[in-house]
Amino acid sequence: MLMPRPAAAPVRRILDKALSGREVSVDEGVTLFEARGADLEAVVSVADQLRHQTNGDDVTFAVNRNINFTNICYMGCQFCGFAKRMEDKGAEFLSLETIVARAKEAWQRGGTEVCIQGGLHPKMSGTHYRDILLAIKAELPDMHIHAFSPFEIWYGVKKTGMSIRDFLLDLKACGLGSMPGTAAEILDTEIRKVLTRDKLTTEEWVEIISTAHDVGIRTTATIMYGHVDSPNHWAQHLETIRAIQRACRHAEGGFTEFVPLSFVHEDAPLFLKDPSAVRPGPTREEVMLMHAISRIMLHGVVDNVQVSWTKLGPEMAQAMLACGVNDLGGTLMNESISRAAGARNGQEVGENQAPSPQCAEQRKCRPAVHICNCEER
Ligand code: SF4
16 A cells, blocks of 8 residues: 655644544544645545545546526525526526426437436425426436435425425435435535525535435535635534434435535625635635545545536546546536536536546546536535
8 A cells, every 4th residue: 555645743643544444533634624735745645545445446427417497596695606586687497398308308418317406496386396307207217317405305395394204205206316415515504604694504404415315315415615614614514424424324325425516706696795705716725635635534434526527627627536536427418507606617528528538548437327416506
């Protein structure tokens, strides 16, 4: 086994612990997030070794299509440049026919998965989520449907008056294959108050995700970082994800992957209101550390760490393959949420372009039917 590059003693001790399979605590995670220079290189090196132990050299991705069925939403999340009011130019609410047509087009182009999320439209019925699933499955029974964030589940539960468990069981019976663990942002009450006015609380996010796992619906887990947060929030967030996964008792349940999502500031209301009160996304070093420390703290608990190429761009996404990442998510035809917040990266990567040719040289890449991450909102 390769030893970490020279690092300061406290960092080296934590990394030795990780390499020997022992758990890295929240305080130790914070120390790792503060690593720079040789310490940072050592953190990245250990993450890369743990990735190799767990996943070998395969890089996975899904051929999928994003369908954002409505951008109408009044929740007012402060990081969201996606939501529109009903009267706004560009506001849309796709019909079931359009959603099915887009799913069919994806299937014809080799897609195996649709990733469906939308705003919380004030006039939408709580049964609309099941209607979407039934409409797609009627035409495409083998299409994997990865859909509905915990915020949408919260909304459907609120609108229908059903319990979370019954609502999720009904969606599963209607064809829900897995759920994006988006709307997590940072699982910290004070930070959520700034980002979302605490509309979906940490406790509610955890309850919805844990219930999904309990009824056999697998989910991704995300973190959105680089705004008003700090290393302590990041390490605590990873600890929360670890605890949820450990508590999962369902054979089919649990997290499939962890997906760090960097804050895209350009068109986010939080940044536009007061650019001095919020950071313009994470630094390159922080991005490297977030992927690497996710791998280290979740080692043995969540096997896949995914990079979001729509947030970071292809070059940075490729670099993350050496920082503990083994999954590139989806090709995401029609990704629109990151772009609405100002991200510059593409709407689609062709099947032969994702991952990039350089990446294919670096690692053996293969298309995989793999549960992907939908974009953070
Ligand atoms: S993040 Fe989602 S819930 Fe929040 S305002 Fe945007 S669309 Fe609405």
